[in-house]
Amino acid sequence: MNDFDYRSPRSLDEALAILGEYGEDARVVAGGTALVTMMRQRLVQPRCLVSLRDVQGLGRIEANGGLRLGALVTHRDAEVSPLVQERIPVLAETFRRVATVRIRHMATIGGALAHGDPNQDPPVTLLALGATVNIRSARAAREVPLTEFFRDYYETALEPGELVTAVTVPAPPARSGAAFLKFLPRTADDYATVAAAAIVTLERDGVRCREARIALGSVGVTPLRATSAEALLGGQPLGESLLQAAGEAAKTAVDPLTDHRGSAAYKREMTAVMVGRVLGQAWEAARRSAQARP
Amino acid sequence: MTFTQECVIPVDRERLWDFMMEVPRVASCVPGVEAVEAVDSGAYRGSLKVQVGPIRLALEGTITVEERDRNAWRARMRAEANDRRLGGGIRARLGLTLAPGESGTRLRIDTDLAILGKIGEFGQPVIKKKADAILAEFARNLQTALAV
Amino acid sequence: MIRLTVNGTVHELEVPAYRTLLDCLRYDLGLTGSKEGCGVGVCGACTVLLDGKMISSCIALAGFADGRSVTTVEGLAQDERLHPVQQAFVDAGGFQCGICTPGQVVSAKALLDANPNPTEAEIKEWMVGNLCRCTGYYKIVESIRSAAQRSRA
Numbered sequence: 002m003n004d005f006d007y008r009s010p011r012s013l014d015e016a017l018a019i020l021g022e023y024g025e026d027a028r029v030v031a032g033g034t035a036l037v038t039m040m041r042q043r044l045v046q047p048r049c050l051v052s053l054r055d056v057q058g059l060g061r062i063e064a065n066g067g068l069r070l071g072a073l074v075t076h077r078d079a080e081v082s083p084l085v086q087e088r089i090p091v092l093a094e095t096f097r098r099v100a101t102v103r104i105r106h107m108a109t110i111g112g113a114l115a116h117g118d119p120n121q122d123p124p125v126t127l128l129a130l131g132a133t134v135n136i137r138s139a140r141a142a143r144e145v146p147l148t149e150f151f152r153d154y155y156e157t158a159l160e161p162g163e164l165v166t167a168v169t170v171p172a173p174p175a176r177s178g179a180a181f182l183k184f185l186p187r188t189a190d191d192y193a194t195v196a197a198a199a200i201v202t203l204e205r206d207g208v209r210c211r212e213a214r215i216a217l218g219s220v221g222v223t224p225l226r227a228t229s230a231e232a233l234l235g236g237q238p239l240g241e242s243l244l245q246a247a248g249e250a251a252k253t254a255v256d257p258l259t260d261h262r263g264s265a266a267y268k269r270e271m272t273a274v275m276v277g278r279v280l281g282q283a284w285e286a287a288r289r290s291a292q293a294r295p
Numbered sequence: 296m297t298f299t300q301e302c303v304i305p306v307d308r309e310r311l312w313d314f315m316m317e318v319p320r321v322a323s324c325v326p327g328v329e330a331v332e333a334v335d336s337g338a339y340r341g342s343l344k345v346q347v348g349p350i351r352l353a354l355e356g357t358i359t360v361e362e363r364d365r366n367a368w369r370a371r372m373r374a375e376a377n378d379r380r381l382g383g384g385i386r387a388r389l390g391l392t393l394a395p396g397e398s399g400t401r402l403r404i405d406t407d408l409a410i411l412g413k414i415g416e417f418g419q420p421v422i423k424k425k426a427d428a429i430l431a432e433f434a435r436n437l438q439t440a441l442a443v
Numbered sequence: 444m445i446r447l448t449v450n451g452t453v454h455e456l457e458v459p460a461y462r463t464l465l466d467c468l469r470y471d472l473g474l475t476g477s478k479e480g481c482g483v484g485v486c487g488a489c490t491v492l493l494d495g496k497m498i499s500s501c502i503a504l505a506g507f508a509d510g511r512s513v514t515t516v517e518g519l520a521q522d523e524r525l526h527p528v529q530q531a532f533v534d535a536g537g538f539q540c541g542i543c544t545p546g547q548v549v550s551a552k553a554l555l556d557a558n559p560n561p562t563e564a565e566i567k568e569w570m571v572g573n574l575c576r577c578t579g580y581y582k583i584v585e586s587i588r589s590a591a592q593r594s595r596a
Contacts, residue, residue, distance in 0.1 A: 007460035007506050028349065030504075036349075037463070037502045038483050043381050044350045050460065054507060077496075101572030103550075104484060106496040107503065117348060154421055155348020189571050190485070222424055258424070 032107035072111025091179040120192035125218035151223035178286025207291035220255035248273035305399035324436035383412030450518030467505035476516035487573035490546040516545035537586030539577035
């Protein structure tokens with residue numbers, strides 16, 4: 002690794018001030034699982050590393066109707082949190098699928114979002130759930146819907162000098178069910194070959210779909226929503242042919258890269274399969290929810 | 296890795312060819328290229344900056360025109376560049392073909408790219424996406440330059 | 444300058460910012476039990492406990508441990524007595540070449556601290572990130588089950 006200045010601010014304002022001081026030569030580090038790995042490979046060589054470890058106030062999980070997860074909440078925190086497990090269990094399950102416990106003890110949700118790797122799992126579920134990213138700069142605060150947050154491979158809507166401070170997840174509506182599927186045929190702790198998350202909300206009749214959201218990971222340069230597949234589902238009752246049609250439609254939304262986890266063609270085919278399955282699971286969960294609380 | 300890219304430039308073939316054979320001028324249309332200068336006839340030295348998120352490549356090297364055939368509207372170039380900080384580099388063979396296209400000239404670039412060292416380990420798939428983005432901007436810059 | 448507690452002993456060290464926790468343990472403190480297998484946090488040979496939580500020390504900066512407490516494999520035995528997990532690995536034959544063993548043992552200890560009575564599935568899920576090229580993993584799982592049984596006895 003290159004040598005660098007290492008700063009350990011104790012407050013968000015202090016961290017933002019240091020970022021302003023160094024400009025593009027500084028990088029923020031939280032758990033370091035992505036950044037330190039890249040620095041060890043000399044792919045990234047910042048002049049200054051701003052550690053957020055001691056910054057107060059960013060590590061909380063709060064319920065507010067939905068959930069608000071501070072940027073420094075680790076994957077492990079979110080995975081085992083009773084609040085997350087009770088209110089949005091699909092999110093806890095998603096965090097649980099990431100890598101290993103070692104990584105999850107260090108890697109933070111804010112760092113994961115800022116890293117912008119389309120192969121990560123939590124952004125997929127967060128995208129389906131309609132999450133919003135809370136961002137601070139030295140001068141201002143803003144919110145960006147996750148649907149607009151990811152721009153390209155490793156590129157997000159974060160401007161220089163900005164930090165993710167939290168991610169806000171709305172409570173799933175009544176008569177909703179959600180599911181997350183991570184398809185990784187080779188090893189258990191890798192990134193997905195294809196990842197899919199779906200949330201289905203049913204009409205009052207508990208049969209027809211009011212709204213569905215489908216998000217996909219590892220099949221493009223960003224995590225993405227399969228909007229053309231979603232459009233097929235509104236007003237429809239569940240059926241095998243509908244799930245298949247949605248899966249086929251999802252194939253048009255993806256542009257996978259060939260790598261050691263699969264060829265682009267294979268990932269495209271598996272997108273259809275995983276979308277069909279995750280939709281089926283989410284629909285079942287929605288039906289149970291509608292029966293329990295119509 | 297090999298890949299083929301195509302774009303249509305709304306200029307006639309002769310004009311595009313003449314422009315493209317002036318390597319420093321056409322190189323300046325490639326986003327991220329800095330300071331191209333002739334070393335000797337047919338060979339040029341320059342640098343290319345490419346960014347993928349937080350990863351910044353600073354490639355320095357040479358590009359050599361190996362063959363130009365105006366009758367067949369084909370040219371071949373060879374590029375070698377290294378990023379000394381990262382300890383990696385690229386070796387590329389480029390085949391350029393100009394064909395008449397709808398409202399202009401269809402430029403086709405066949406690339407045979409070897410990525411060496413750290414850059415190659417990082418993400419070959421990402422390189423292709425980046426190359427597409429670079430070509431798209433290159434085509435836009437080319438149009439602007441030729442519209443003058 | 445960082446100040447960290449390693450296996451119960453406080454150390455003050457002058458280390459460059461780029462020093463990883465693993466290198467700090469091995470070279471600055473002479474604790475060579477933790478190994479560098481992959482260098483990217485995947486294989487588990489570098490596993491240590493940071494404030495009781497298992498992490499990959501090869502991708503942690505030494506500065507991350509400033510003011511904190513680290514446990515390495517060297518810190519498990521008490522005087523001359525092996526930790527029950529270590530003893531179980533010896534008795535059940537849970538290692539061959541030994542290169543992954545410190546990481547396996549530290550991870551297993553962390554598991555049993557968090558979950559004293561794990562099922563086989565829970566053991567495998569927790570230990571998924573500790574790779575072994577020699578044993579085929581059967582004896583490692585047996586060693587951990589044995590350690591759990593003994594601790595309950």
